Amino acid sequence: MTTIKATCPGCGEVDLSAEDILLRIGGLATSNSYGFSCPECGDFVEKPADDRIVRLLLSGGVMPMLLNIPAEALEPKQGPPIDYDDLLAFHEVLKGDDWLAQLIGPPAQ
Numbered sequence: 032m033t034t035i036k037a038t039c040p041g042c043g044e045v046d047l048s049a050e051d052i053l054l055r056i057g058g059l060a061t062s063n064s065y066g067f068s069c070p071e072c073g074d075f076v077e078k079p080a081d082d083r084i085v086r087l088l089l090s091g092g093v094m095p096m097l098l099n100i101p102a103e104a105l106e107p108k109q110g111p112p113i114d115y116d117d118l119l120a121f122h123e124v125l126k127g128d129d130w131l132a133q134l135i136g137p138p139a140q
């Protein structure tokens with residue numbers, strides 16, 4: 032069985048087996064992570080996993096867990112995040128009777 036070395040912030044380097052490691056693969060390379068329960072202190076340690084680490088863990092026999100990322104999360108975003116003022120303005124618009132027309136604008140010509 033392959034021994035995989037990982038680092039616990041409290042205990043330093045620890046030896047793990049492939050079954051000890053939870054490898055999460057997301058829709059973006061930046062959302063990949065791995066985690067394990069430290070065999071020394073019992074803490075759950077979680078770290079980001081770049082492509083190199085993902086390849087190493089897979090070659091060591093770690094079974095990846097594929098996360099279901101909604102397509103909306105991967106869409107490019109423009110403008111600032113929605114804030115409380117936006118929510119209040121939206122609430123005010125919904126009080127009226129013509130909120131749909133206000134939101135979608137005039138019909139296209």
Ligand SMILES: [Zn+2]
Pocket residue numbers: 039040041042043069070071072073074
């Ligand atoms: Zn530890």
